[in-house]
Structures are given as structure tokens and as C-alpha cells.
Amino acid sequence: MNLDRIAGTFRALKNRNYRLFFTGQGISLIGTWMQQVAMSWLVYRISGSAFMLGIVGFCNMIPSLLLFPLTGVSADRFNKRSILILTQSLSMIQAFILAMLVFSGLVAVWHIIILSTFFGIVNSFDMAARQSFVVELIDKREDLPNAIALNSTLFNSARLIGPTIAGILISIVGEGFCFLLNSLSYVAVIYALIQIILKSGQKKSGRQNALYDIVEGVKYTFGFAPIRIIIFNLAIVSFTGTSFMVLMPVFAKNILHGDAHTLGLLTGAVGLGALAGSLHLASRKKIIGLGRNMAVNGILFGISLFFFAGSDILALSLCMLVIMGYSMITIMASSNTIIQTIVKDSMRGRVMSFYILAFAGVAPLGSLTTGSLAHLAGPVIVVAGGGILTLLGAIFFLSRLSRISKYFRPIYIGKDIIPEMAQGIQNADSITSLQKE
Numbered sequence: 001m002n003l004d005r006i007a008g009t010f011r012a013l014k015n016r017n018y019r020l021f022f023t024g025q026g027i028s029l030i031g032t033w034m035q036q037v038a039m040s041w042l043v044y045r046i047s048g049s050a051f052m053l054g055i056v057g058f059c060n061m062i063p064s065l066l067l068f069p070l071t072g073v074s075a076d077r078f079n080k081r082s083i084l085i086l087t088q089s090l091s092m093i094q095a096f097i098l099a100m101l102v103f104s105g106l107v108a109v110w111h112i113i114i115l116s117t118f119f120g121i122v123n124s125f126d127m128a129a130r131q132s133f134v135v136e137l138i139d140k141r142e143d144l145p146n147a148i149a150l151n152s153t154l155f156n157s158a159r160l161i162g163p164t165i166a167g168i169l170i171s172i173v174g175e176g177f178c179f180l181l182n183s184l185s186y187v188a189v190i191y192a193l194i195q196i197i198l199k200s201g202q203k204k205s206g207r208q209n210a211l212y213d214i215v216e217g218v219k220y221t222f223g224f225a226p227i228r229i230i231i232f233n234l235a236i237v238s239f240t241g242t243s244f245m246v247l248m249p250v251f252a253k254n255i256l257h258g259d260a261h262t263l264g265l266l267t268g269a270v271g272l273g274a275l276a277g278s279l280h281l282a283s284r285k286k287i288i289g290l291g292r293n294m295a296v297n298g299i300l301f302g303i304s305l306f307f308f309a310g311s312d313i314l315a316l317s318l319c320m321l322v323i324m325g326y327s328m329i330t331i332m333a334s335s336n337t338i339i340q341t342i343v344k345d346s347m348r349g350r351v352m353s354f355y356i357l358a359f360a361g362v363a364p365l366g367s368l369t370t371g372s373l374a375h376l377a378g379p380v381i382v383v384a385g386g387g388i389l390t391l392l393g394a395i396f397f398l399s400r401l402s403r404i405s406k407y408f409r410p411i412y413i414g415k416d417i418i419p420e421m422a423q424g425i426q427n428a429d430s431i432t433s434l435q436k437e
Contacts, residue, residue, distance in 0.1 A: 009283040012147035017196045018137040024192025026154050028088070031185030033162025034169070035095060037267055038178035039112060041170055041260050042102070044249040047109050050379065054371015057246040059113050061367065063120035064127070064360040069214045071128035072353025076213065076346070080133040085193050087126035092186035094119050095179050102176035127360065131352040135340065136198060145284075145337045152278035152333040159271030159325075167264020217350030226404040227339055227351060229397070233294065234335050234358040236393035240386045241301055242328060242359075243366030244308075245270070247379045255379065256314050269318040273325025281333050290334040291401050298394025301327035306387030309380050332359055 013019045043056050064071075074083065098115050101107040138147050166178050222228050245267075252263040277297075301324055308320035336355065343351045366386075373382045 009146075009279065010150065012138060012143045012150050015137060015139050015143065015147075017198070018134070018147055020192040020195050021134075021137055021189075022150065022154060024189035025151075026158065027188035028185045029155060029158035030162045030165070031095070031182035033158050033267075033271075034166040034178040035098075035182040037163045037166040037264060038170055038175040039098075039116070040246075040249050041166075041263060042107070042175045043109060043112055044253070046107075049375070050247060050250050051371050051375040052109055053246050053249060054368050054374070056109075056112055056116050057243075057363075057367030057371065058365075060116040060120045061360055061363045062365075063117065063124045064356055065362065065365070067121065067124045068128075068353045068357040069217070070210075071124045071356070072217055072350035073210050073213045074125060075128040075132050075349030075352070077210075077349075080129040080136065080349075081193055081196060081198070083125060083129040084133065085190055087122050087129070088186050088190050088193070090122045091119060091126070092183050092190075094122070095183035095186070099176050099179035099183060102174065102179060124356070124360075127356045128349055128353045131336070131340075131356065132348045135345070135348065137196070144340060146282055148337045148340060149278055149282035149284070149333055152329050152336075153275060153282055155274075155278070157271070157275050160268050160275055161271075163264045163267035163271065167261045167268075170260040170264075213350065217347060217353070220344070220347050221351050221354045226342060227354075229400050229404050230294075230335050230338060231354050231358045233298070233393065233397040234332065234355070235362045236397075237298060237301065237328070237331055237390060238359045238362045239366040239369075240389035240393065241305055242363060243370040244305060244383045244386055246367040246370055247374055247383065250374065250379045251317070255312055256317060258314070262314070265314075265318065266321060269321035270325035270328075273322035273327075274329035275325075276322075277326040277329040278333055281330065281337070290338055291405055294331050294334045295394055295398035295401055297327040297330040298397060299391060301331065302387045302389075302391025302394055304387075305390060306384050309382075309384035309387060335359075 013022060039056070040053060043052055044050075047053075094115055098107075098112070101111050134147055134151065135144060138144050169175075169177050169181075221231070248266055249263055252258045252260075252266055256262055256266075258265075304320045304323040304327065308317055308324065311317045311320060335358075339351060339355055340348070370382055370386070
């Protein structure tokens with residue numbers, strides 16, 4: 001990779017506000033991933049139950065499913081930075097309470113369930129605001145796809161680093177220190193948010209009827225074919241595919257006969273593949289072709305998930321997880337990029353709440369189903385079945401791709417995302433008519 005290619009990969013960091021957000025969020029995300037691994041290991045150590053892992057995963061993610069209409073409206077109506085400062089502060093408190101419970105020796109599974117539910121509620125509002133806040137940090141619209149890809153790079157770098165640190169800390173000093181360090185890590189992102197200087201105030205909805213805004217968001221999201229099909233595809237991947245993560249401790253301990261360090265390696269392998277995938281997306285100069293990328297990687301994800309389920313060899317399992325991480329982040333980041341670039345600015349928060357619903361809100365249903373079925377049929381059969389269903393979903397998306405591809409180029413031209421002549425397309429009118437189709 002030459003210097004120009006490297007500079008192009010990180011071009012969104014030229015924006016001061018985005019650079020601040022990127023740095024602060026990076027530190028915080030490492031702590032978040034440390035907590036995720038430590039929490040799953042703690043639950044399995046205390047309960048010894050795959051079903052309880054599913055319950056905790058369900059409680060952590062179910063608020064995204066229940067609250068998504070409100071989270072999207074709040075992101076469109078209120079100042080996103082203020083929302084993020086509040087949500088990050090509450091998350092810091094949650095991690096600190098969890099650390100104190102572990103250090104005191106009083107922690108029980110019901111504590112973790114309550115705190116996971118609280119974090120899920122807070123994180124639901126945080127994700128909707130954060131996903132739609134990125135566009136306000138970028139000066140040039142053509143840098144938006146790169147910024148979204150770099151966000152994915154950051155997330156997955158943290159997924160690689162955080163579990164590795166967590167695995168070491170758990171084996172040496174226990175889970176409590178992971179929770180404490182996560183609590184301290186939120187200081188970085190809160191400071192960065194305070195330092196961000198926005199050029200103008202956020203435009204807010206003039207209507208006072210939140211229900212009207214919710215209905216409007218539903219009609220727009222599901223009335224516009226590209227967004228509807230992309231969100232449906234992402235929901236399938238989340239329900240049938242990514243829910244395998246909840247069974248990681250079971251595979252680490254019972255299938256691969258390892259310990260907390262093995263769990264860290266498995267989670268880190270997903271992060272390594274996802275990091276490679278997000279860096280590849282960030283290095284792309286053209287946005288055209290992301291839809292086909294999603295379809296191909298959906299097929300790859302389903303196949304690698306199936307082979308991971310049948311592996312009892314650590315090296316083979318790690319290889320499959322790297323491929324799965326690469327494919328998974330390609331699907332999610334490409335979906336995010338396409339949606340963010342074609343959506344109306346006034347609808348961004350509400351549409352992104354459906355995006356979050358698809359990858360995070362549906363996940364708890366998948367986690368609960370996966371945990372319950374694994375308790376009855378065993379983790380290998382459940383995860384292999386998820387791989388087959390993911391593969392079928394990807395094939396269906398590929399069959400619909402030609403229908404939605406025709407929408408993209410006129411919108412990209414109208415928004416100056418690709419430097420081509422409109423060739424007779426009247427930008428505003430064309431975009432409006434396409435989005436109503």
C-alpha cells in the first residue's frame with residue numbers, strides 16, 4: 001500500500017471534529033470490549049449456563065428493539081452531542097457499579113441482568129445519536145463513506161485490543177478490573193465531545209407531535225425500496241448469524257477445552273477479521289459496488305459460520321472467525337454507508353434507528369433463541385443452523401440487488417458523493433421522486 005493509498009484510507013481524519021470524536025471514542029470502545037468479554041466470562045463462571053448467557057445478551061440488547069421509535073425521534077429532535085454526553089456519563093456509572101459489586105464479592109447474576117438492561121436502555125439512545133452525529137462532524141460530504149468505514153475500523157480495532165487485554169486481566173486479577181478500566185475510559189470520549197465545535201446549531205423538527213414523527217419515519221423507511229431491503233437483509237444476518245457471539249464462552253470452554261484466555265483469542269479473531277474488512281472499506285475510493293460486496297460477504301459469512309460450528313481445533317476455529325469478522329463488518333458497514341448516503345437529512349435519526357434495530361434490536365431475539373436452543377440441542381447444531389439460514393438470506397438479497405441498484409447512482413450524483421455529471425437529472429426533483437418510489 002503506497003503513501004497516497006494510506007492517506008486516502010484516513011482522509012476523514014482531516015476534519016478536526018471527527019478526529020476528536022474518533023480518538024475519544026477509540027479509548028472508550030477498548031474499555032467497552034473489555035467489559036463485554038469480562039461480563040460474559042463472569043456470567044458463565046457464576047452460573048455455568050448457556051441459557052443465562054442468552055438471557056444476559058437478551059437484556060443487554062432488547063431495549064434497542066423496544067425503544068427504537070423514541071431513540072430515532074430523539075436524535076432528530078434534540079442536540080445529538082448533548083444526548084451523547086449524557087449517555088456516556090450514565091454508561092460510566094453503570095461500569096463503576098459493576099466493578100464495585102465484583103470487588104465486594106456480592107455480585108450475582110441478577111445484578112448483571114439489571115445492569116445489562118440499564119446499559120441497553122442507555123445504549124439505545126446513544127447509538128441512534130452517534131450513528132447520525134457522524135455526518136455533522138464532516139466538512140466534505142464525499143468524506144462521509146470514509147468516516148463511516150473508519151468508525152468500523154475503530155470499533156473493530158477495539159474489538160481486537162479489548163478482549164486481548166480482558167483475557168489477560170481476568171486470568172491475573174479478575175473481572176472487576178476490566179469493569180473499572182471501562183468506567184475510566186468514558187472520560188476520554190466525554191472530553192472529546194465537549195471539545196467539538198459545531199459550525200451551526202442542529203436543525204430540529206418544528207412539530208411537537210412525536211407520534212407523527214414516528215409514523216413519518218416508518219413510512220419513509222419502508223416506503224423506499226433500497227433502505228427497506230438493506231435493513232431486512234441486515235436483520236437476517238443479525239438474527240441468524242451474529243447471535244453466535246453469545247455462545248463464545250461455551251465454545252471456548254466446552255468445545256475447545258480452553259479458559260478465559262481462549263475466549264479472548266476467539267473474540268479477538270473476530271475483531272482481527274473485522275478490522276481487516278473495515279480497513280479495506282476505508283481504502284475504497286468508489287462507493288459504487290457496495291451492494292454486491294454485501295451479498296458476496298453474506299454468502300461467505302454463512303459458510304464460515306457453518307464450518308466454525310463443526311470445528312474442535314483452535315487454529316481452524318480462529319481462521320473461520322477471522323473470515324466471519326471480515327464478512328460481518330463488510331455487511332454492516334456497507335449497509336450503514338449506503339443508508340447514510342441516500343437518506344434525507346431530516347429523516348436521518350429515524351432511519352438510523354431502524355438500522356440499529358436491524359443489527360442490534362433483532363440481536364437479543366437471536367441471542368435468546370440461540371441460548372435456549374443451545375441448552376436443548378447443543379451449541380454446535382444451533383450455530384451450524386444459523387450459518388445455513390444466513391447463507392439462504394444472502395442468496396435472497398443477491399436476487400433483489402438488481403432491483404435496488406438503479407436507485408443509487410442518481411442519488412449519489414445529486415448529493416455530490418460521486419463526481420459525475422447528472423446528465424439531465426434534475427437533482428432535487430429526481431432524488432425526491434426516487435425516494436417516494
